[in-house]
Amino acid sequence: MKIATFNINGIRARLPQLLDWLRAAEPDVVALQETKCVDHGFPSLEIEELGYNIAIHGQKGFNGVALLSKLPLEDVSCGLPGDDEDEQARWIEATVVGSRAVRICGLYLPNGNPAPGPKYDYKLSWMERLRHRAAALVEAEETAVIAGDYNVIPQAEDCRNPEAWVTDALFLPQTRAAWRRIVNLGLTDALRIYEPGPEVYTFWDYQGGAWQKNNGIRIDHLLLTPQAADLLTDARVDRHVRGWEKPSDHVPVWVELDA
DNA sequence: ATGCCTCCCCGAGGGAGA
Numbered sequence: 644m645k646i647a648t649f650n651i652n653g654i655r656a657r658l659p660q661l662l663d664w665l666r667a668a669e670p671d672v673v674a675l676q677e678t679k680c681v682d683h684g685f686p687s688l689e690i691e692e693l694g695y696n697i698a699i700h701g702q703k704g705f706n707g708v709a710l711l712s713k714l715p716l717e718d719v720s721c722g723l724p725g726d727d728e729d730e731q732a733r734w735i736e737a738t739v740v741g742s743r744a745v746r747i748c749g750l751y752l753p754n755g756n757p758a759p760g761p762k763y764d765y766k767l768s769w770m771e772r773l774r775h776r777a778a779a780l781v782e783a784e785e786t787a788v789i790a791g792d793y794n795v796i797p798q799a800e801d802c803r804n805p806e807a808w809v810t811d812a813l814f815l816p817q818t819r820a821a822w823r824r825i826v827n828l829g830l831t832d833a834l835r836i837y838e839p840g841p842e843v844y845t846f847w848d849y850q851g852g853a854w855q856k857n858n859g860i861r862i863d864h865l866l867l868t869p870q871a872a873d874l875l876t877d878a879r880v881d882r883h884v885r886g887w888e889k890p891s892d893h894v895p896v897w898v899e900l901d902a
Numbered sequence: 903a904t905g906c907c908t909c910c911c912c913g914a915g916g917g918a919g920a
Contacts (some may be wrong), residue, residue, distance in 0.1 A: 656908085755920090850904090
């Protein structure tokens with residue numbers, strides 16, 4: 644079962660690229676972020692024509708997450724538990740049953756800039772809620788993949804110019820400590836298993852020729868519970884997609900599970 | 903980099919992103 648995450652940066656603006664990638668990469672499950680449209684604006688027909696079922700958690704203008712799956716999406720749940728006041732569409736989860744049942748969680752973690760400030764406070768509190776949800780999945784011994792745009796640069800080797808990020812919400816010590824508290828529940832950062840080297844990035848800014856200079860950061864991650872990690876057979880970045888016409892600033896990242 | 907792009911809102915110029 645091939646499971647991918649892709650911050651699409653506007654699904655209506657990016658539909659041709661998304662369809663081209665789906666046809667070429669043939670993922671079984673995709674977690675999308677930054678769909679930037681309400682549910683009735685989602686281009687469902689074109690995606691369903693490629694054989695995907697769809698679960699959407701949209702919002703007007705920004706945010707927005709979705710799951711695509713060639714297998715049925717069961718027990719869909721939208722919204723990260725822990726704050727009933729939180730209206731932002733950043734979390735969706737569902738179960739997909741192949742040879743094994745896999746819980747798929749798609750997330751769009753808040754950016755948090757500028758830090759310090761209320762946006763950074765929201766990021767840290769969201770990460771604490773994420774830790775609680777991840778702990779529950781680990782405790783229940785679920786076969787689960789927690790995939791998405793984490794807006795976290797875990798370590799210095801995950802960016803080209805660490806010194807440029809030292810005061811940024813994506814790389815602040817508090818952010819990376821919160822990330823470690825989540826990973827240290829016993830989760831596996833899947834891409835690191837198959838791409839251990841430096842200069843493995845998933846985002847390149849549109850500005851300043853970042854792509855041409857390979858001035859990237861690794862912020863899109865797939866975290867696996869132990870039961871999912873047992874099934875891991877591959878994990879890669881579809882880096883080439885960033886060189887396409889009118890690309891997203893993120894590229895797809897995927898894992899292959901024997902499930 | 904207090905923003906060199908690009909998305910969204912809409913139908914101008916501002917918010918958001920990372």
